[in-house]
Amino acid sequence: MSRPNFFIIGAPKxxxxxxxxxxxxxxSxxxxxxxxxxxxxxxxxxxxxxSDKDYRSLFLGVSDSVSAVGEASVWYLYSDTAIPNILSKYPDAKFIVMLRNPVEMVYSLHEQMVFSNYENVSSFMDAWALQACRRNxxxxxxxxxxxxxxxxxSACSLGFQYERLLSRVDRRKLYTVFYDDFKENPKKVWESLLSFLSVPDDGRVDFPVINSAKKRKSHMLMRVNDLYAKARSTIGFSGFGTGLFSRLNRWNMVFAPREPLPKEFDNLLRREFESDIKLLGELTNRDLRHWLESN
Known part of the structure; x- marks a missing residue:
């Protein structure tokens, strides 16, 4: 069985x-x-x-032609235990971290939480205001x-998370990608990343947009689909084989751009993340002052 030798550890969105x-x-x-x-x-x-057994099962049957074996759990960067746990088993592992302006990231994250049915407050401003009571x-x-x-x-305080990461991982084992760079020149980032992973250039020139902003048409239908999935998992039922719920899930999805945040709230977020953005800039030797500018 192959062992993972690299991890995309986040951040989400x-x-x-x-x-x-x-x-x-x-x-490769x-x-x-x-x-x-x-x-x-x-x-x-x-x-x-x-469980270790379930995790190991994900790496069964990996081809011998593959030299870079990995996974991409985006909450590892946020977690306090993930990196130490990985290093205890795979001390030579390489890590890929992706960073973004937290003001953009946090709004997108809320939308994803709503889409995934983890968040039941559709207004981001209202959900933001609930953080203190939810902490309790x-x-x-x-x-x-x-x-x-x-x-x-906390989830989007990338400066703090990156500083903690650097205290645990040798920079030579770390590849950092800024979302803006990846969006503007994906080929350049791609070629550099392949070099980091020590795999040959595959000649990729097409980098389609994946995981665009999306919403649900019906949250009730989403909950029904989630309950069906949980029931299948609980009783070990493989499904009816009709593909009905998969088709309903696709129908229930619509791609739509996010509405701009009110300017006052946008400015509040920039103040909230100001010190963390400055820290991230210092750690990455990158000028991120434009992240603090209002739209």
Whole structure:
């Protein structure tokens, strides 16, 4: 059985889905399916592959032609235990981290939480205001497996998370991608990343948009679909084989751009993340002052 030798550790809503998808198509790279087993974040009640047996099963049958074997659990960067847990088993592992302006990231993350049925407050401003009481276990959605995922400021404080990461991982084992760079010149980032992973250039020139902003047409239908999936998992039922729920799930999805945040709230977020953005800039030797400018 192959062993993972690299990890895309986050952050969420920073382009990890696209990067993992591109890597999965490279003949010398293997990415787990699902891409986010979340095995090593033992401090978060999140993920379906917590047992060693289930996790190992994800790497069965990897081709001998594959030299880079990895997974892409985006909450590892946020987790306090994931990186130490990984290093205890795979001390030579390489890490890929993707970073984004937290003001953009946090709004996108809330939308994803709503889409995934982890968040039951559709207004981001209202959900932001609930962080304090949720930290005390109040007003947490029943369908959310881990309330810490709804602590939006902590989840998007990338400066703090990156500083902690550097205290644990040798920079030579770390590849950092800024979302803006990946979006503006994906080929340049791609070629540099392949060099980091020590795999040959596959000649990729097409980098399609993946995981665009999306919403649900019906949250009731989404809940029914989630309950059906949970019931199948609980009783070990393989399904009816009709594909009906998969078709309903696709029908229930609509791609739509996010509405701009009110200017006052946008400015509030920039003030909230100001010190963290400055810290991240210092750690990465990057001028990020434009992240603090109002739209």
């Amino acid at each position: 920073c382009g990890t889905t696209a990067l993992a998808a591109y890597l999965s198509e490279h003949p 790279v293997f990415i787990t399916n699902p891409k986010e087993p979340h095995h090593f974040n033992t401090d978060l009640n999140h993920g379906s592959y917590k 276990g109040e007003n947490c959605p029943r369908m959310c497996p881990e309330p810490k995922l709804l602590q939006y400021k």
